Amino acid sequence: MGSSPYKRYNIHGFDSRELLEKYMSDKPEMAFQEDSLIFPMENLAKTFKIGHIRGDVLIDLSSTSMIHHLYAACEFFKHIIVLKISDRCIMELKRWLDSRTGAFNWGHATQLHMELEGNSDELQDKEEKVRSAIPQVMICDLEKENMTAPIVLPPADCIISAWLLEAICKDQDDYIRYLRKFSRLLKPGGHLILIGSLEISYYTVEKDKFHAFTYDEEFVRKALAGEGFVVDDFKVKERTIVTDLTDYRAIIVIAAHKEE
Template identity: 75%
Template sequence: MMASSCCKFYHLHGFDSRQLLEDYFSDKPEMTLGDDSLIFPIENLTKTFAQGHIKGDFLIDLSVGPMVHHLYSACRFFKHIIVLKVSDRCIMELKRWLDTRTGAFNWGHASQLHEEIEGNCDELQDKEGKVRSAVQHVVICDLEKENVTDPIVLPLADCIITAWLLDHICRSQDDYIRYLKKFSKLLKPGGHLILIGSLGKTCMTVGKDKIHALTYDEHFVRKALVGEGFVIDDCKVKKRTVVSDLTDYKAVIFIAAHKMM
């Protein structure tokens, strides 16, 4: 794996957002990372939302690439979802799916996984349609601004989901805490944060590009959340069991937390 110092930064340099989906979230036989990138998040999100205490009017998604499978469970519990992206290419790819345009990425395998995990075929018959209805807006954001969606001012969210984004926008652990603070400002007191990330990663490959990743462990992310005023309600870690030259993470982590009042 190429040294992190030679990698591109996710939010500063261009990369092929469609290739990201093909390499990490597809159902192709050669895509070996599905247990960690698809099944692990879907299982934990399904269990977390099924408890019934994370719900409300407004959810913000701040996640890597144009992925949508992490929103399938959430769309049942929130009236409105706003997706924030740092890349125009990600927005175009996501809107292609939202608008059911020709050539959109096929997320049918994710719908099938939800059906198998949730076990309710009747509710899942139009799972993709429910996600499309819930996603009200896809908005470009600038993570360096005080208001990341300037000039748009968003209402404070009942919940934020951030999947793998912090891994790839942070140069240092101080950056991680700084961006976490920015995300927290988008959240109501008492609101919930769901965080998915990779532990021990230095880089990921997308097509011909190497994308930087911040290396951190479970202890660091727990300490960072508590330091920013969060109470951790649940934490699951799954060690990597598959071999792939695409990326060098050691484990994936899922955390559900709430912001203190």
């Protein structure tokens, strides 16, 4: 994929707000509700409800400025540290965290989470709970030995990564290298949750197509095992959407733990 004609998220960047509007909003023309919102949130709610994934620190290493994948997690961790590779993503996320005018409206995702949980909290109460669980949003450089240098992060009980690896990896070696970096951030026995897209090669933001690393289920299972992870759950949802914005075959949600 080194000769890909597409742009690269970690090199060229993109308009985070535009991506959220196209792939995660509640607009009538947004075709990805089942895949990008409902399927991940349903599975994360079930995963965390079991109760064995909990602790003091969760690190989120995900693409763009999404927040909906952290709704279930905030009930089970004291602190959520969000790491982003782009200042633009941080700016967009902080608009929501600071409740600023013009921030992306995640009300539809909040409502969905409450329905999944059978929760009677007010929308605003739930969103404030998520905000209060996130003490830090930090820039990171995944190429550095310590990606948050000079700050040293505490060992994490859990890492969530949503749609980041396919956006930044050129090939299989890259994917495995970044998995190894994630593993170093985890305590022994810590948990890794991956949300991603199988057999994707591109996605579109505004008029630009962006590279995505293409992988299948067999590869990701082998990669996780090779880096000392035991897969606890592996859910796959086949694509039913007809659109040329992106070409993934299926969405996956994986829960794994690091061997002690």
